[in-house]
Amino acid sequence: MTSCDLCVVRNRAICSALDGRELAALNAIGRTRNIVAGESLIWEGEESVLVANVIEGVLKLSTNTEDGREQIVGVVYPSDFIGRPFGGTAGQGVTALTDAKVCVFARRDFDAFAREHPGLEHKLLERTLGELDRTRRWMLLLGRKSASEKVASFLVEMAERLSGAGCRIDAEDPNRRWLVLPFSRQQIADVLGLTIETVSRQFTRLKTQGIVELPSRRDVVVLDFQGLVAEAG
Amino acid sequence: MTSCDLCVVRNRAICSALDGRELAALNAIGRTRNIVAGESLIWEGEESVLVANVIEGVLKLSTNTEDGREQIVGVVYPSDFIGRPFGGTAGQGVTALTDAKVCVFARRDFDAFAREHPGLEHKLLERTLGELDRTRRWMLLLGRKSASEKVASFLVEMAERLSGAGCRIDAEDPNRRWLVLPFSRQQIADVLGLTIETVSRQFTRLKTQGIVELPSRRDVVVLDFQGLVAEAG
DNA sequence: CGAGCAGTTGAGGATCATCAACGGATGTGG
DNA sequence: CCACATCCGTTGATGATCCTCAACTGCTCG
Numbered sequence A, B: 001m002t003s004c005d006l007c008v009v010r011n012r013a014i015c016s017a018l019d020g021r022e023l024a025a026l027n028a029i030g031r032t033r034n035i036v037a038g039e040s041l042i043w044e045g046e047e048s049v050l051v052a053n054v055i056e057g058v059l060k061l062s063t064n065t066e067d068g069r070e071q072i073v074g075v076v077y078p079s080d081f082i083g084r085p086f087g088g089t090a091g092q093g094v095t096a097l098t099d100a101k102v103c104v105f106a107r108r109d110f111d112a113f114a115r116e117h118p119g120l121e122h123k124l125l126e127r128t129l130g131e132l133d134r135t136r137r138w139m140l141l142l143g144r145k146s147a148s149e150k151v152a153s154f155l156v157e158m159a160e161r162l163s164g165a166g167c168r169i170d171a172e173d174p175n176r177r178w179l180v181l182p183f184s185r186q187q188i189a190d191v192l193g194l195t196i197e198t199v200s201r202q203f204t205r206l207k208t209q210g211i212v213e214l215p216s217r218r219d220v221v222v223l224d225f226q227g228l229v230a231e232a233g
Numbered sequence C: 001c002g003a004g005c006a007g008t009t010g011a012g013g014a015t016c017a018t019c020a021a022c023g024g025a026t027g028t029g030g
Numbered sequence D: 001c002c003a004c005a006t007c008c009g010t011t012g013a014t015g016a017t018c019c020t021c022a023a024c025t026g027c028t029c030g
Helices: A020-029 A107-116 A118-144 A147-161 A185-192 A196-208 A225-232 B020-029 B107-115 B118-144 B147-161 B185-192 B196-208 B225-232
Strands: A030-035 A040-042 A050-056 A059-064 A070-076 A093-096 A100-106 A167-169 A177-180 A212-216 A219-222 B030-035 B040-042 B050-056 B059-064 B070-076 B093-096 B100-106 B167-169 B177-180 B212-216 B219-222
Touching (some): A020 A100, A040 A050, A100 A107, A118 A147, A147 A219, A196 A212, B100 B107, B185 B196
Antiparallel strands (some): A030 A100, A050 A100, A059 A070, A167 A177, B059 B093, B177 B219, B212 B219
16 A cells, blocks of 8 residues: 555546556655745756655745746645656746645656656646646736736635635625635735735725725635626726 | 658657657648638637647737737747647637648547657647746746836847747857847737837837847847847846 | 734835827828 | 828827835734
8 A cells, every 4th residue: 555545636636647556656756745834845947856746735836037026927736746847947946835745756757657657647738738728827917917907816816726725615605705825915916926015005905895804914705706806807 | 651741840849759650640630721920720718629730930829808908928939839639728819920831630639649649748748848837937027027128038039939030140240130020019019018119119229229220120130139138137 | 022024004206008199111092 | 103091110298007115013922
């Protein structure tokens, strides 16, 4: 019995392409690793030495300009794959936003294993194609949306991505949702290409308009999900 | 002999993973198609019915907001792959910027073929991973760079991507390059998340500073490539 | 209690968008 | 061949949006 048998993302991650025997082989070259919030797993520009599956927690992918400006270019959740297989350098850093647990592989080992298991590569391809689509849609937000549209879009996206962990839909009123954001205000700003002050002002505006409540820093209660979607443009 | 034998992108496109026999099979399910500048091959939001390899020309991938704002989220060149295999809807429209020639496949046929040819899927995976990296780096530009940095970055990127067709490096002075842009000013604005007026002003500023010459609408002579890279931030 | 951190609020200003007029190139018809 | 229209790009004036700088608030933790 491999530890994979107990893995909570077993049926959602790319590993779902493998049978028991193959899974044992994959398990032999990987190991789980715990990461605390704020810790980095991969650094931008370094040679790609490891890849991983996310088991628990939320991590960010980010790039920086030389003078220190940051842009968060992706957010990964349990069952998502991270890292750059098949050579090259890591295009972006990977840092935990919450405490996290990942299943890591040496990139070379993973590459070799993947090439021998087309089913795994296929899963990875589907996942990568989906991620590319999602990323390109986010570019529309970065390039063409206003600050208010950006913040509203962010909250809508969070409500969708966090469903299950960190998001609860009110049983009586589906228009009402409760989110626990894995982001600080600065990180939200870095996702949206805004400053922290602008994000803050947009949050208080949404609060003033009665679209959300803000019980604490990381909590958002969406009172009017439809209104939020309308704001998202 | 298949028409693939004569294909100019034969050794660069994903087809390079196939041997003669396999290529003949792929050739049987595809056909070449000519597209005139401005014509669309795929529309955003429609069901994904075809995929293609680019043989000649340059095409844009774009998404639009409901109220008509456009963001160009990708540009594809000869040997690049376009379309969304493995189900779902097309995340972005594909439109020719120049007259183009593509090798199209019905998505279902391509999907089935790919699943039987892991080498092809592997090439497609490598290409998709590279495209995702490139796209994420472009997000840094959209979210965090100023108009002047955006335009300079755009010209640097063009000088690199067009090398060969549409870009000539001066034999005597490698710092001097001549580009023929496949974009109108409006399209450049749609790539960079700016307005046409801002793009125009940045071009004339670069001209005034002696970094470029603008002999015609689509021509750019870069006089100081290093200076341009410095401006790109 | 005070220090430190994250977030909020305010004032002022830079950047970029908007609106409008104009210029140059190309094409058409008289 | 020249008026005229059209398209694309440039330039200018003005203003909105969002950034910058600064002060302040509320929390948490020693």
